[in-house]
Amino acid sequence: MKLLIKSLCIAFVLTVIYSVIPFQAECEQISEEVFRLHILANSDSAEDQALKLKVRDALLEYTDMLFDKAADSDEAENIARENLKTLQTVAQNVV
Incomplete structure (x- = not known):
């Protein structure tokens, strides 16, 4: 047994x-x-974490079509670099 x-x-x-x-x-x-974009909150507070998620959602919505053209993570990184100001503007508009 x-x-x-x-x-x-x-x-x-x-x-x-x-x-x-x-x-x-x-x-x-x-x-x-995979190309990964990290969004950091100012703190671990519920308010800052909720804001981080709103920023993430806005950036995902904006970049959905933007990154469709990328064949790989290097190309996605180049697209992000070329559109950095716009990505910052999208995030700032949420904040």
Whole structure:
């Protein structure tokens, strides 16, 4: 009985390990292909966090079509760089 329980535990651990490995590889691939924009709040207060989310939503709405043209994260970064003033204006209008 103990041998059966040990075998089941080992089988479970191996199953988890082998299911996590492809997921981790996929996450690494995605992180190389994705352009990320971080919006920081002034503090952890509920008000500042809510404002951060409003800024995020406005920027996502504005950039939805803007980044459609980007073939990869490098191109998206160039588009963001070229439109930095406009992105700042969108964020400022929310604030």
